[in-house]
Amino acid sequence: MKSVGTLSDIAILLALTSGVLALAGTPTRAEHFNIGEAYSACLDQPNYALGGAMAGDCMMDQSAVLDLDIETALARAAKNYCSAADRDAIATSQSAWLDYRDSYCTLIENSPGNTGAWINAGACRLDLTQQRLESLVYLTDHAYAWCRGMQLLRITSHFGDPDGLARSDEESGIAWATRQDGDQRLIDISLGAEGQSETIDITSCSYCSSGADCNDGVFLFARENDEGDVSHAIANLCTIEGDGPRLEILGPLPSPTPARATFSATNHIAWVIESGRLRIALDGMDSAAWPD
Numbered sequence: 001m002k003s004v005g006t007l008s009d010i011a012i013l014l015a016l017t018s019g020v021l022a023l024a025g026t027p028t029r030a031e032h033f034n035i036g037e038a039y040s041a042c043l044d045q046p047n048y049a050l051g052g053a054m055a056g057d058c059m060m061d062q063s064a065v066l067d068l069d070i071e072t073a074l075a076r077a078a079k080n081y082c083s084a085a086d087r088d089a090i091a092t093s094q095s096a097w098l099d100y101r102d103s104y105c106t107l108i109e110n111s112p113g114n115t116g117a118w119i120n121a122g123a124c125r126l127d128l129t130q131q132r133l134e135s136l137v138y139l140t141d142h143a144y145a146w147c148r149g150m151q152l153l154r155i156t157s158h159f160g161d162p163d164g165l166a167r168s169d170e171e172s173g174i175a176w177a178t179r180q181d182g183d184q185r186l187i188d189i190s191l192g193a194e195g196q197s198e199t200i201d202i203t204s205c206s207y208c209s210s211g212a213d214c215n216d217g218v219f220l221f222a223r224e225n226d227e228g229d230v231s232h233a234i235a236n237l238c239t240i241e242g243d244g245p246r247l248e249i250l251g252p253l254p255s256p257t258p259a260r261a262t263f264s265a266t267n268h269i270a271w272v273i274e275s276g277r278l279r280i281a282l283d284g285m286d287s288a289a290w291p292d
Contacts, residue, residue, distance in 0.1 A: 033127040039119065053115050059122030063129045070094075070133055071212040076159055077140045082147035082273040090139070101128045149276020150223045153232075159217040161207040162187065169220060172232050174253060176218060178202070187218060189234055191254045198250055198258065205238035215270050223252070223276070231255075233290075235278075237269060245269040247280065249290050263288050 042048045042058035074094055078087045105128065109121035144154075156167040156174075163185075168175035173192035178185065187200040208214035219235045233251025240246050247263040263269065265282040272279050280288040 033123070033130065035120070035123040038123060038126065053118050056115075056118035056120075056122035059119070059126040063122070063125040066126075066129045066133055068210055070129070070136065072210040072214065073133070073136045073140050075212045075214065077136070077143070079152050079272065080143070080154060081145045082150065082275075083145070084274065086145055087272065097132060101125065101132075104128070147273060148224050150221055150273050150278070152273060153220045153222055157217065157219040159214070160209045161216075162202075162218045165218075167218075167220070169232075172222070172230075172253075174220065174232055174234070176220070176234060187236060189250065189253075191258075194254075196254060196256075200234075200236050200248055200250065202236060202238060204241040204243075205236070206241065207238050213268065213270070221251075221273075221278070235271075237271070247271065249278070261290055263290075 038059055039051075039055050042055045043051050045058065048054045048058040074090055078090050081087050081090070105121050105124040108124045109117055111117055153169060156169045156176075158165055158167065162178050164178060166175065166177035168190075173190075175190045177188050179188060180186075183203065184201060185203045185205070187202055189198040189200070191197060207216040216237045216239070219237075221233045221235070222230055223233065224230050231252035231254075233249055233253060235247060235249045237245070237247045243264070245265045245268060247269050249261045249263075250258050252258065263280055263282060267283050268281075269283075270281040278290045279286060280290065282288060
């Protein structure tokens with residue numbers, strides 16, 4: 001028996017049963033998972049109010065929502081790495097965890113295979129998924145690679161829509177902030193003590209917010225050459241209304257006349273750091289790099 005709750009129902013349930021605030025900051029979780037509380041919270045929702053097997057459905061559905069949060073967290077964490085081997089290790093560890101969760105919770109479901117076992121299996125899956133999301137804080141907030149050639153400055157970057165945000169990097173003196181100017185929406189970029197500034201127009205931009213394939217946002221990068229000289233670049237990736245995805249890169253910074261590079265695609269743009277450069281995939285093809 002499988003019933004599907006609305007996203008709002010499931011979001012409310014997640015707040016009630018676990019305290020997980022996915023990607024809004026450090027994930028937090030109740031000290032102990034309580035299947036009775038989770039079951040009661042499910043019964044309070046119209047789509048699952050009949051109880052019985054539907055309570056198992058409810059917890060399975062909650063787990064599926066958290067799976068998307070996990071995919072998003074892993075995809076963003078992978079941007080901190082500058083080698084394919086490290087990114088593959090992230091994917092491999094997630095695959096191993098999925099195998100563990102599926103085999104363990106399937107054992108619960110089949111023991112003995114009745115309605116109670118299905119509810120227990122739903123609780124198993126939800127509890128383990130909450131634990132997994134919480135544990136990812138070690139990867140997303142604390143782990144990083146030594147990427148001398150190019151590195152994402154994650155504290156001064158933002159995945160998703162930057163509306164109303166401002167970020168600054170004390171070491172470089174580079175700062176950015178969004179503002180509304182009449183009908184225009186802009187990113188203002190300050191390039192240090194000398195007062196130089198640049199602007200990126202994001203009036204027609206929309207930004208994805210979640211998922212393994214979501215690469216949108218505003219990003220600050222640091223680049224170091226063989227002599228140890230450090231420069232920076234700032235990038236904005238969004239989808240232009242009526243046009244498609246566009247990646248705009250401004251750099252090197254600071255510079256009297258920083259160059260602007262623009263990459264466009266029909267459906268999707270992805271990027272990773274590789275060999276001291278941004279490797280850019282346009283519509284699934286590794287067809288560009290910055291700097292070229």
